[in-house]
Amino acid sequence: xxxxxxxxxxxxxGYRAGTDPVLLAATIAAGAGQSxxxxxCGGGAALCCLGARVPGLRLAGVEIQPAYADxxxxxxxxxxxxxxxxxxxxxxxxxxxxxxxxxxxxxxxPYFETGKGxxxxxxxxxxxxxxxxxxxxxxxxxxxxxxPRGYATFIQRVERxxxxxxxxxxxxxxxxxxxxxxxEGRGPRLILLRGRKxxxxxxxxxxxxxIHPALIRDNAPDNYTERFRNxxxxxxxxxxxxxxx
Numbered sequence: 001x002x003x004x005x006x007x008x009x010x011x012x013x014g015y016r017a018g019t020d021p022v023l024l025a026a027t028i029a030a031g032a033g034q035s036x037x038x039x040x041c042g043g044g045a046a047l048c049c050l051g052a053r054v055p056g057l058r059l060a061g062v063e064i065q066p067a068y069a070d071x072x073x074x075x076x077x078x079x080x081x082x083x084x085x086x087x088x089x090x091x092x093x094x095x096x097x098x099x100x101x102x103x104x105x106x107x108x109x110p111y112f113e114t115g116k117g118x119x120x121x122x123x124x125x126x127x128x129x130x131x132x133x134x135x136x137x138x139x140x141x142x143x144x145x146x147x148p149r150g151y152a153t154f155i156q157r158v159e160r161x162x163x164x165x166x167x168x169x170x171x172x173x174x175x176x177x178x179x180x181x182x183x184e185g186r187g188p189r190l191i192l193l194r195g196r197k198x199x200x201x202x203x204x205x206x207x208x209x210x211i212h213p214a215l216i217r218d219n220a221p222d223n224y225t226e227r228f229r230n231x232x233x234x235x236x237x238x239x240x241x242x243x244x245x
Contacts, residue, residue, distance in 0.1 A: 002235035006048045008075050015068070017045035019211070019232070020108050020190070023180070024155045025049035026231045026238035027192055030104050032056030037100070037145055039090045039107040039138060040064065044072030044083075046106060051081040053235045059083030062090055062097055090141050091133055097145070105142040105152040109135060111160070135160060136167035139195075143171035146197040153194040161191050174199025176206060178240045183212040184225070194240065206240050 001008065001022055010016045025046040030036050033056055038047055041061030051059050059076065060083055063069040072085045088094040135156070142152040152172055156164050158179065168175055172195025179188035188208055211228045230236040 001045065001049060001232075002052055003233040005052045005235050006045075006079055008043060008045055008048065009071055009078070010043055011067070011071070015042060017043060020155050021046035022049050022232060023190075023192070023238060024106055024108055024153065025053070026236070027153055027178070027194070027240065028054075028104050028106055029151070029237070029239070030054055030057055034058070034103040035060065035100075036104040036106065037061065037097075037102040039105065039142060040109065041072050041085060042068050042108075044075040044085065046108065047072065047083060048075050048079045048081060049235070050106075051076070051083070052079065053237065060097075060100070060102070061085040062088050062093060064089050091137060093141070093145075100145065101147045101150075102145055103147055103150050105145055105150070106154075107138055107142060107152075108155050109133075109138045111157045134167075135163050139164070139167040139171055143197055148198050150197050151194055152197070153192060155190060155192050158188045158191050161193070164191075164193055168193065168195045171195075172197060172199065174201035174204075176204045176240050178206045179208040181208050181210040184210040184214040186210075192240070204240075207242060209238075209242065 028036060028050055035058040038061040041047055041063050047059050047061055051057055061072055063072060063085060066087050069085050069087045076083045086094045086097050146152060154164060174196040176194045178192040180190040182189050210225050212223055213225055224232055231238050
């Protein structure tokens with residue numbers, strides 16, 4: 001990932017990280033010395049991408065599947081990064097995690113509720129696609145782990161935006177929405193939603209950003225708009241608000 005700056009061990013079968021954790025990590029506006037927690041970190045793709053972009057972070061993750069938690073720890077070490085990954089269910093966090101608070105929390109919750117969407121044949125992939133824990137619980141847990149004025153950022157399918165907005169309106173404030181278009185001229189499929197603990201700013205709906213150009217050449221390795229080519233291949237940040245011009 002990131003043009004080779006990040007290399008990951010992943011299972012031959014099961015959940016394999018794609019575009020989403022890279023995009024999520026790119027939106028985290030953390031600086032050296034700050035702390036970041038990922039809820040449901042899988043094999044650590046987002047943590048590794050964020051750590052490669054911003055040196056000096058205190059990285060942490062929690063993952064319910066022990067095999068993926070082991071992969072996350074291995075991937076952090078093999079990418080020259082320091083961090084801690086706890087085995088555990090975010091709905092009943094390990095005692096050590098409950099004693100911690102973070103400047104940023106990020107999460108890529110399962111896109112479907114259990115029993116909805118296509119079932120995955122492999123258990124690890126199934127857990128990544130669907131989960132019984134409501135989005136409201138993900139938000140509540142994220143808010144509890146934030147320091148005052150800290151930020152929580154979620155990536156999710158656009159169909160679940162109403163549920164996620166309703167969940168964040170209360171535990172978090174200063175909500176900001178960034179829709180992601182699969183390509184220019186199409187409707188959004190993914191959204192990024194960010195909130196701030198104790199935030200009081202009004203809701204902001206940012207201009208949608210297209211990941212791919214309107215015309216995509218088959219099998220071309222650079223089929224990204226310029227902004228997303230910089231994110232995916234150069235490891236650049238993805239600010240919620242596009243640069244002027």
